Amino acid sequence: MSFDRALRCRECGREYPLNPIYSCEFCFGPLEVAYDYDGIRDAVTRETISRGPKTLWRYAEFLPCDPAYKVDIGTGYTPLIRADRLAKAVGLDTLWVKNDTVNPSWSFKDRVVSVAIARARQFGFTAMACASTGNLANSVAAHSAAAGMECFVFIPNDLEQGKVVGSAIYRPTLVMVEGSYDDVNRLCSELSAQYPWAFVNINVRPYYAEGSRTLGFEVAEQLGWRTPDHVVAPMASGSLFTKIWKGFQEFHKVGLIDEPHTRMSGAQALGCSPISTAYEARTLNFVPQKPNTIARSLAIGNPADGYYALKQMQETNGGAAMATDAEIVDGIKLLAETEGIFAETAGGVTVACLKKLVASGFIRRDEETVAFITGAGLKTLEAVVDEIEEPLRVPARTERFAEALAARQAALVGAAGGR
Ligand SMILES: Cc1ncc(COP(=O)(O)O)c(C=O)c1O
Ligand SMILES: [Zn+2]
Missing domain, CATH: 3.40.50.1100 (Rossmann fold)
Incomplete structure (x- = not known):
């Protein structure tokens, strides 16, 4: 059961039906999900939440999507x-x-994507997309793979290898855009008007956030x-x-x-x-x-x-x-x-x-x-790769290890004494 009721403009308060839209037609303010808090109050207690799954779905009553559409790869309830x-x-x-x-x-982006992809499926979208600084792309690609959905992720072309491979491994269409995130975002805003995809942080942003x-x-x-x-x-x-x-x-x-x-x-x-x-x-x-x-x-x-x-x-x-x-x-x-x-x-x-x-x-x-x-x-x-202490490199012999360890300890004492 979900208790989302409408989309409401953060600036002028006008309300809209729960559709894949994100800005107010009157004042261009951002839309936010409004809830039936009395309904939530009646539906949950500390005890019912405590008995829930050890993922973010323990808070399902607070989420703007029907949990029947969830793609659950284990997000949330982190230490x-x-x-x-x-x-x-x-x-x-x-x-x-x-x-x-x-x-x-x-990354925490699995939280926003969990909600966005559930809502996108509820809307009937069959393809996911996003403009990302890296982590969001990783998460959208992972969740889309688990859901068997088409996926298009857009990132700036100067990201770390971990972020690039961390998306590509799930086999989305990965697009590296010449420019900064703000350029990527502008491009995706234009594309979202042309392609029938759920851009998690554009047309389904109110739910995603x-x-x-x-x-x-x-x-x-x-x-x-x-x-x-x-x-x-x-x-x-x-x-x-x-x-x-x-x-x-x-x-x-x-x-x-x-x-x-x-x-x-x-x-x-x-x-x-x-x-x-x-x-x-x-x-x-x-x-x-x-x-x-x-x-x-x-x-x-x-x-x-x-x-x-x-x-x-x-x-x-x-x-x-x-x-x-x-x-x-x-x-x-x-x-x-x-x-x-x-x-x-x-x-x-x-x-x-x-x-x-x-x-x-x-x-x-x-x-x-x-x-x-x-x-x-x-x-x-x-x-950090250039900032870590050099490992000891030794042949597989105890006395050589002992020598190397003694040399390292002497160097450490010397460095401390020299301060
Ligand atoms: C690791 C990490 N932390 C925090 C943030 C900040 O997110 P927000 O855009 O919601 O401020 C991001 C955004 O990409 C992120 O990747
Ligand atoms: Zn408005």
Whole structure:
């Protein structure tokens, strides 16, 4: 049973039937799914949710699609890990890491695609498509393969090998476009008017975007039906960041948790920081940028939900930060070395920005914080391959190993002494 009721314009409030459309005919505002919250309130309790499947389908009543059309390759209900060693390193008392690297195509995009493909099948589409910075392409290709659907994924032509192969392996029609993500997106917007495909982040975007709310639902459930004091999450279009907060608010609206008072802070790379820059300039109107950063997954220069992300920072007393390429690499290494989690560059951005927000005192030491780690590190090996310690190389003989180990330890002591 789903409780989606209509599409509603975020700007003027006009309502539309649940069709594959995404912007208001009157004011061009973005459309968002409206729900029958009384119906959801009557249908779910903490107990019914707790008994559900260990995937995002445990929140089926909150999703804008008929679960009969789902393509379930095991997305969601990922670990929320108490990160004491990272907490100590950044200067917090209590820190949790939401580890969304372990989804089927190794990023949180499996959440949005799970909802988009179910809704697309419900609409009768037989082909899926998307404009992507990499992770979305991986996920759309994977889910389409599992559903036996045609698939067309469009990416910029400068992506990491892990992202390219990570799509191609599922055998979609993979299109590398000369230009940035913003060029890819413009092309796909035009193509969506010509081809009868479900472009997950264009004509079915209102449904697709709702999938990210499940990150908010899961964190609230996993914390024992409550919300944290502070959230730090990465921002590209700004959609994920706004939907985590929407998830918290909806859980309250249907009576599952107390009113959330979470401060929501966003993370971007310095080389593509339209939202964080606008935050620092204290304006809700960002200026589009031409991206230049190793965090390619976050390289959206003209973010569709940038305005709403900025408004949310204002409303929740949250903030934003940005990280240089070197800080992103350090963030990836710090998370790996303290918590055993290998994140892609977006995770490095999140950890680096978390560190800055704590160091500046914006996040207080006693604020219980959740950091969202949204994609896996094997996808962006290029970012760290030159930054790892050289392995010991030895013949298969014990004494040669002992020599090499002693030499390494002496070098380490020497390096420490020389500081
Ligand atoms: C790993 C990862 N994290 C976060 C994001 C941000 O997503 P959004 O566009 O919803 O802000 C992306 C977007 O592609 C991503 O790939
Ligand atoms: Zn409108």
